[in-house]
Amino acid sequence: MCRYRKSNDGWNALEKKAEMSTPEARYLIARSASDPNILYGFLLFQMVTEETMDDDVMAEVAYCYELQLVESARNYGLGEYFMKLLAEIGNHWKMDKMMLTVFKSNKGAFRFYKKLGFELDEISPSACLSALQARKFDYEILSKKCS
Template sequence: MEEPRARRIHSSKEKKIKRKEVLEKKRAIDEVIKTAYAEKDHLSSFPPFRRYDHNGLSVYLESGLGEKLSSSMKRYIQNLLKVNMERPYGPEWPTEEKVKRKEMVSPDARYIIVRQAPDAKVDDISKAEREMCSTCWMGDGDPVVGFVHYRFIVEEDTPVVYIYELQLESCVQGRGLGKFLMQLIELIARKNRIGAVMLTVQKANVSAMNFYRSKLRYVISTISPSRVDPLQIGAEKNYEILCKTFDREAKTKLEVCFICYF
């Protein structure tokens, strides 16, 4: 009779130890997220990334908070999203647009705003290229030509930077600016001890999918519908979740798809 009782006591102790480990890990993850959000200007740690002067383009970056966006900035973001994303979303766009309007001003939303440099040469963005830009900045300050909306969240018990939006005017695309912004986000993630950068891409947005997967080497995450349930959920969904991980634990949870080996 003593032996089963001893096993029960041993099992109870193991469960308590396990619970303690789980709680400690959760507290550690929460602290990582809290610390990342406490920094109001993530650009301050990366002075070289405050400006981009390459490929005939001259712009500078500034940080922003979702709950402090000006009315003109909100309108600009809504317009640029509609111009860039209405086609990839197709019939789903009216519903998705409402969701994005709420996401845009969330207290958790962090922004990198891209503005044309005041000392940019006239040839940097020609008149013809300006006319190609579907969205026109109507607010104060130098013209805005794009933005990144990102947040710090937890996926699969892993702190990640999730990019909600990376949107650029057509007149500044194809000049390396998108890659520059993604490199900045990855640096912000690493500095804040974040395990991965993640984002969602519409399957219909072929150019964006090629950009992230071919140029930046992002992979389809284990939590993407096509990995979770390839034959049912994955086939029904019009998007993929991509990621790039920075440590072994994050890679195991968010990149490595064990089902693929069977």
């Protein structure tokens, strides 16, 4: 939530709640094996159609809206496992790619997603705008083929 508050668009709890409870929202949830009340994290995703730089082509996308892990669950491979499961789901449903949005200030997330093979998507501000225009955006859009 902190990064959202500092973002250009700010934090809107009602909008985030609506996004997280839309009928299309799907979750992968990690709980403790010994106590199901202990949550380690979740991945929120949706299967969506996204624009491309070609006006006549849309992409079928497994879109990662949120990947959240409690601090104590980080660096054990859980985030990587969640993203691997999303790739398998995307493959199963024959999606073109996986996508996500990441704040430029979140250097750890950038390193994590780059390690998993994600790159700037063609519609990411830095990929499709001039450097001057792209500076106005505090996020990038990353993607990776599902196959």
